[in-house]
Each structure stands twice: as structure tokens, then as C-alpha cells.
Amino acid sequence: xxxxxxxxxxxxxxxxxxxxxxxxxxxxxxxxxxxSDGEEIMGCNIENASYGLSMCAERVALFKxxxxxxxxxxxxxxxxxxxxxxxxxxxxxxVILELAPKATVYxxxxxxxxxxxxxxxxxLPYGFTL
Numbered sequence: 001x002x003x004x005x006x007x008x009x010x011x012x013x014x015x016x017x018x019x020x021x022x023x024x025x026x027x028x029x030x031x032x033x034x035x036s037d038g039e040e041i042m043g044c045n046i047e048n049a050s051y052g053l054s055m056c057a058e059r060v061a062l063f064k065x066x067x068x069x070x071x072x073x074x075x076x077x078x079x080x081x082x083x084x085x086x087x088x089x090x091x092x093x094x095v096i097l098e099l100a101p102k103a104t105v106y107x108x109x110x111x112x113x114x115x116x117x118x119x120x121x122x123x124l125p126y127g128f129t130l
Contacts (some may be wrong), residue, residue, distance in 0.1 A: 004104060009034055009077040010112045016042035016057065017079050017108035024054075029080045031057040033100070034067045041065040058092040060126035062099045073100035079108040085116040089128060 011033050017030030022045055029045040040067060043061030047054040058078055060073060076096060080086035085107040088096065097120040105123060107116040121127070 004121040007108040013077040017024045029057040033061040035070040075104045077106040081110045097127040104127040111129040
């Protein structure tokens, strides 16, 4: 099993956060998905004046990974400009559970000084399945 460099992954999520487009919420978020072959795939939240068209950083990173054929996600780091570790929305929790079910999830604050390590099941107990 691949060793996960938690600090590097969080650092990548923090860097991705700088690319966020969040003029409405002023809540930039970054994410970095790590694949089993060591590839790091970053994402950030992208907002839109038509709010329903906005997309969270976690989903951007995971959708980007899957669209590039990278389906074995071993870790996901998420960071936001908050004092405590960021809490993903419900939609992201469902997507994490389905697209990265075995991943270690690292939730970070604005500078990586506070991190919460979780499983997808801990993020979303009794998640929806078909």
C-alpha cells in the first residue's frame, strides 16, 4: 500500500484553493485527490451567478480524476479559508463515498495547522446506494 504524504496533499489542496472562483460566497476551497499510482489531481470550487451551476472543489477533483481514467483514489485532501477543518457539503460527501470509497480523507483549515482525518463512511454514514 502506498504511503500517503498528508502534508504534501494538504499543501496541494491549499494551492488549488488559490485558483478558486468564489466571488459570491467568498469561500474559496481547494482539493487534491491522490491516485494509487501517485498522481495528484487538484480541483477548486467554481461558482456561477446561477448558483445551481456552481461546483465544489471536492467534486471537481474527483470528476477530473475519473474523466482522466484515474479511478483508484487512495486519498483526498480538502482545504478552505476557515479556522477549523473544513466540512464538505452533503453532495460532496455522497460523491466521495461513491467515487473514492476506500480513500483517506483529510479535512484542513486555512493553513494546514488543523487537520481531521476521516473515512468516507465517517463523513456520510448510511450513504445512498442503488
